[in-house]
């Protein structure tokens with residue numbers, strides 16, 4: 606049933622999606638008033654689980670402990686006083702090794718992020734979908750045009766490119782991928798939990814597959830104390846794109862966790878294949 610309704614998303618995606626958005630950062634008051642079928646929260650969860658499975662990086666937010674006293678942390682001698690309660694967000698490597706909706710991290714205990722976790726902080730992981738291919742037509746700004754370097758830079762950034770980075774350096778590539786405001790992203794809220802040592806070998810294999818350089822700081826390495834942890838997801842906030850065509854709001858954690866591999870493998874995200882249209886919701890069943 607669920608897969609079927611996902612497939613019907615494709616038809617919704619075909620139907621007139623190139624017009625400017627009417628509701629950008631919220632859903633319309635009545636979902637049917639936009640004239641488009643907006644994906645349900647469950648369908649959005651399926652898309653989100655695909656993003657989690659395919660996206661190697663994310664921003665991990667923690668909070669400094671209320672009683673943070675600055676300089677007591679050996680490797681951070683110059684940590685300023687008065688950070689207690691401040692949020693802290695930094696890029697980290699993400700993997701999806703358990704395939705149950707709880708992202709996998711390789712925690713390095715001297716990192717500020719994991720120090721905060723150690724001090725009891727909850728965490729939030731933000732990830733966004735970055736299409737590997739550019740759309741057929743881009744929404745042009747009046748001052749710049751897209752440069753040939755963009756795709757190869759992006760592919761390299763995603764770890765998918767070749768090393769022929771000898772393109773002309775006359776113009777820097779555009780920093781923002783396409784119409785990013787209309788691309789799906791999410792934030793997972795919860796806490797970190799150490800993963801049982803018995804699965805360390807399997808986790809290492811999974812993690813290094815996504816992050817080859819991480820082999821140098823796997824648990825047991827001689828440089829840093831490290832361990833595998835999972836973000837136990839308790840809440841999910843989703844922005845699927847413009848609100849007149851995508852769901853924006855909270856997704857139930859039960860929905861998030863009950864998505865199966867078969868389901869997230871059965872959908873596609875904007876720009877997974879060449880020839881997509883920038884303002885469209887080609888997400889599901891368009892294989």
Ligand SMILES: *[C@@H]1O[C@H](CO)[C@@H](O)[C@H](O)[C@H]1NC(C)=O
Pocket residue numbers: 725726727839
């Ligand atoms: C973490 O979040 C929970 C709510 O899920 C809250 O009860 C708890 O106080 C939070 N912990 C800290 C250290 O803020």
